[in-house]
Amino acid sequence: MIPTLLKSSKTIKNVSKIKNNFSLNNKRQIISISNNNIIKLSNSYSGLFSKTFNNNNNNNNNSYNNNKLNNRFYSTNDNSNIIKPSEYENLISRASELINESRFEEAIKSLNTAIEIQPLDANAYALRADTLEFLGRFDQAILDYEKILQFLPQSIPCYSSLASCFYNKGEIDRAIRYFEQILIIDPNYIPANGYLGDIYLKKGDLSKSLEYYKRVLKIQPESVIGLVGLGHLAMKQKNIKDATKIFRQVVKLGEGKPISFFHTSVSMSDQSQHTSKFKGPIESNPIYIAHLSLAHIYYNELNAVESLKHFNKVIEYNPNNSNALALASTLNQQESQLEEALEKINKSIELDPSSDFNKSIKADILYDLERFEEAVPLFKELLAGFLQGENPDPEKALPRLSILHNLILSYAHLSAQFPQIIDFNEISNKITPQELEQLSKTPESLFELNGVCRHWTKFFERLSQSVYISGTVQREFSDLMLEFFQSIALAAKEIVQINHREMQNQSEAPILSKDDEMEQMLFEYYADLTSSILKK
Numbered sequence: 001m002i003p004t005l006l007k008s009s010k011t012i013k014n015v016s017k018i019k020n021n022f023s024l025n026n027k028r029q030i031i032s033i034s035n036n037n038i039i040k041l042s043n044s045y046s047g048l049f050s051k052t053f054n055n056n057n058n059n060n061n062n063s064y065n066n067n068k069l070n071n072r073f074y075s076t077n078d079n080s081n082i083i084k085p086s087e088y089e090n091l092i093s094r095a096s097e098l099i100n101e102s103r104f105e106e107a108i109k110s111l112n113t114a115i116e117i118q119p120l121d122a123n124a125y126a127l128r129a130d131t132l133e134f135l136g137r138f139d140q141a142i143l144d145y146e147k148i149l150q151f152l153p154q155s156i157p158c159y160s161s162l163a164s165c166f167y168n169k170g171e172i173d174r175a176i177r178y179f180e181q182i183l184i185i186d187p188n189y190i191p192a193n194g195y196l197g198d199i200y201l202k203k204g205d206l207s208k209s210l211e212y213y214k215r216v217l218k219i220q221p222e223s224v225i226g227l228v229g230l231g232h233l234a235m236k237q238k239n240i241k242d243a244t245k246i247f248r249q250v251v252k253l254g255e256g257k258p259i260s261f262f263h264t265s266v267s268m269s270d271q272s273q274h275t276s277k278f279k280g281p282i283e284s285n286p287i288y289i290a291h292l293s294l295a296h297i298y299y300n301e302l303n304a305v306e307s308l309k310h311f312n313k314v315i316e317y318n319p320n321n322s323n324a325l326a327l328a329s330t331l332n333q334q335e336s337q338l339e340e341a342l343e344k345i346n347k348s349i350e351l352d353p354s355s356d357f358n359k360s361i362k363a364d365i366l367y368d369l370e371r372f373e374e375a376v377p378l379f380k381e382l383l384a385g386f387l388q389g390e391n392p393d394p395e396k397a398l399p400r401l402s403i404l405h406n407l408i409l410s411y412a413h414l415s416a417q418f419p420q421i422i423d424f425n426e427i428s429n430k431i432t433p434q435e436l437e438q439l440s441k442t443p444e445s446l447f448e449l450n451g452v453c454r455h456w457t458k459f460f461e462r463l464s465q466s467v468y469i470s471g472t473v474q475r476e477f478s479d480l481m482l483e484f485f486q487s488i489a490l491a492a493k494e495i496v497q498i499n500h501r502e503m504q505n506q507s508e509a510p511i512l513s514k515d516d517e518m519e520q521m522l523f524e525y526y527a528d529l530t531s532s533i534l535k536k
Contacts, residue, residue: 088118095127104131122151129161138165156182156189163195172199188219190226197229201236209233224250224286231293244297250290282318291317292324304331315344322351326358333365341365356382360399363406372410379407383490397498404491405518408525411484415529418477424533426474430467435459440534446492446499446519449526453489456530457482484529488522495519 091114098107108131114124129144142165148158163178176199182192197212210233216226227250234243282288291313298307311328314321325348332341345362352358363378386392386400431439439456443449460482468475495518 088114088121088124091117092124092127095124095131099127099131104135107131120151122148133161133165136168138169141165154185156185156192159185160191160195163192167199172203175199190216190219190223193219194225194229197226197233201229201233206233206236222253224253224290227253228286228289228293231290235293235297240297240301244294247290247293247297250286251294254287254290285317288314288317295324295327299327299331304334307331308335319347320351322348322355322358325351326355326361329361329365333361333368338365338369342369356385360403367406367410370413372413376407376410376414379403379410383407394497394501397494397501401491401494401498401518404487404494405521408484408487408491408522411480411487412525414480415477415484418473418480419532421473422477424535427463428533428535430463431459439530443523443526446496446522449522450489450492450496453485453492453526456485457489460485481529484525488525491518492522495522 091110095107095110095114098104098110108128111124111128111131115128118124125144125147129141129148132138132141132144142162145158145162145165149155149162152158159178159182163175163182166172166178167175176196179192179196179199182189183196186192193212193215197209197216200206200212201209209229213226213229213233216223216229220226227246231243231246231250234240234246291310295307295310295314298304298310301307308328308331311324311331314324315328318324325344329341329344329348332338332344342362342365345358345365349355349358349362359378360382363375363382366372366375366378383400383403386396386403392400435455438452439459441448441452443452460478463478464475464482468478
C-alpha cells in the first residue's frame with residue numbers, strides 16, 4: 001500500500017478533506033500567473049473622461065451623459081432652400097432606426113443620400129459623424145465634424161467630438177487644443193475641464209491635472225466626475241488612504257440612484273424627432289469606476305470581504321467584465337464559497353477563453369472542490385504553455401514550479417483510491433532485471449531524482465503501451481503513475497535550474513527561500529511511491 005503522502009509542503013490553505021488511508025495534508029500552492037488587469041496603484045488610471053469622451057452641453061449635469069450632439073438642430077438655411085424636405089427627413093429617420101438596430105453601414109448609406117439631397121443642413125452630417133466615430137473611423141468622422149463647424153463655428157459639441165477623435169487617434173496635443181478652444185467659448189464647461197484633467201494625469205503632469213479637477217469641483221462641488229478624477233490623482237500619488245476616502249464618497253453620492261442616472265452614452269439627434277443612441281461603455285460610469293477602484297484597492301490590501309463586496313457591484317453593473325469575475329472568484333474561493341467561485345470563473349472563461357490567469361483560477365477551485373480529475377487537464381494545459389520552446393523562459397520558473405506542485409498534489413489525491421484495488425506485487429513482477437537496476441536506486445540529489453523518475457516514467461509507459469489493456473483499472477493506474485513520476489522529474493529539474501541560475505546571479509533575490517520545503521516534498525513523494533511498488 002502506498003504510505004503517507006503530502007505531509008511537508010508549505011501550508012497555504014486547508015483544502016484536504018479526503019478520507020482514506022492517506023494523510024493528504026499538503027496544500028495547493030497559489031499559481032503566480034500574472035494578471036495584467038489587476039490595478040497597479042501607482043500608474044493605473046487612464047482617465048474617466050478620456051475613456052469615453054463626453055460632450056454634454058449641460059455644465060451642471062453630474063451624470064455627464066455623453067450626448068455629443070444632444071438636442072441639437074443644425075439647420076443653417078431657411079425652408080425655401082430645402083429641396084426635398086420630406087424625403088430628407090425620412091432618410092434621417094430611417095438612419096436613426098438602422099443605428100438603433102446596429103445596422104450601421106446601411107445607416108451611413110441612408111445618410112449619404114440625405115446629404116446629397118440637402119448638403120447645406122448639418123443634421124445628416126452630425127448623425128453620420130457620430131456613427132463613424134462610434135465605429136472607430138475617426139478620419140472620416142473628423143471630416144464631417146469639420147463640415148459642421150463651417151455651419152456652426154461656435155459648436156461646443158463639435159469641438160468636443162473632434163477632440164475625442166484626435167485623442168483616440170493618439171494625437172493628444174491636437175485634442176488638448178480643441179478642449180482649450182471649448183474653454184475659450186465657455187470656461188465653465190465641465191466636460192472639457194474634466195477631459196483636460198484626465199489627459200494631464202495620463203501625461204504625468206499632476207499639478208495641471210489637479211488644477212482642472214478643482215475647476216470641475218468649483219463649478220459643481222459634488223461632481224462625481226471631478227471626485228473620481230481626484231481619486232485617481234491620489235492613487236497616482238500613491239496616497240491610497242485619500243483615494244479610498246474619495247471613492248467611498250463617490251459611492252455614497254450614488255446611493256439611492258439607479259446606475260443609469262450617472263450613465264454615459266453617445267447620443268445623436270436632430271431637434272428631437274429622430275433620436276439614435278449608442279449606449280456608452282459602463283467603464284465610463286463614475287459610480288462603476290468608484291466601485292471598481294475600491295475593489296482593486298481592497299484586493300491589494302488583502303481585504304477580501306470589502307473587495308468582494310465592490311467586485312460584486314461591478315459585476316452587477318457589468319456582467320461581462322471578465323477580469324472582475326475572475327478576481328471575485330478568487331475572493332469567493334478564499335471565503336470557501338467554492339460553488340459561487342466556480343460559477344464566476346466559468347463565466348470569465350466564457351468571456352475570455354484564452355486567459356491562462358482564468359484557467360489557473362479554475363484549476364485551483366476545482367482542486368479545492370476535490371474534483372481532481374477535472375483540475376489535472378487544466379494544470380497540464382497551463383504547464384504545457386509555460387514549457388513551450390527549447391529553452392523555457394526562466395522568468396516563468398516560479399509559475400511552472402507552482403503548477404507542477406499542484407499537479408503533483410492532484411495526482412497524489414487521485415492515487416489514493418488505488419491501494420485497495422491494485423496488486424502491487426503484480427506490478428513489481430513486471431519489472432525486468434535491467435529496469436530493476438535503474439529503478440531501485442536511491443537518489444541523493446535533485447539531479448539523480450530527475451534521472452530515476454524518468455526511468456520510472458519509461459517503465460510505466462511500457463506497461464501502458466504494451467501490457468495493460470485500455471479501460472482496465474491497471475491501465476488507469478499505470479497512466480497515472482507515468483504522469484506522477486514525470487511531474488516529479490520536471491519539478492526536480494526546474495529546481496536544479498533555478499538554483500543554478502541563482503548561483504550565477506547572486507545579486508538577484510532568490511526565487512526559493514532557504515526554508516522552502518518543495519525539494520523535501522519531492523523526495524518524500526518518490527520514496528512513498530517506490531516503496532509501495534518495490535516493497536522496500
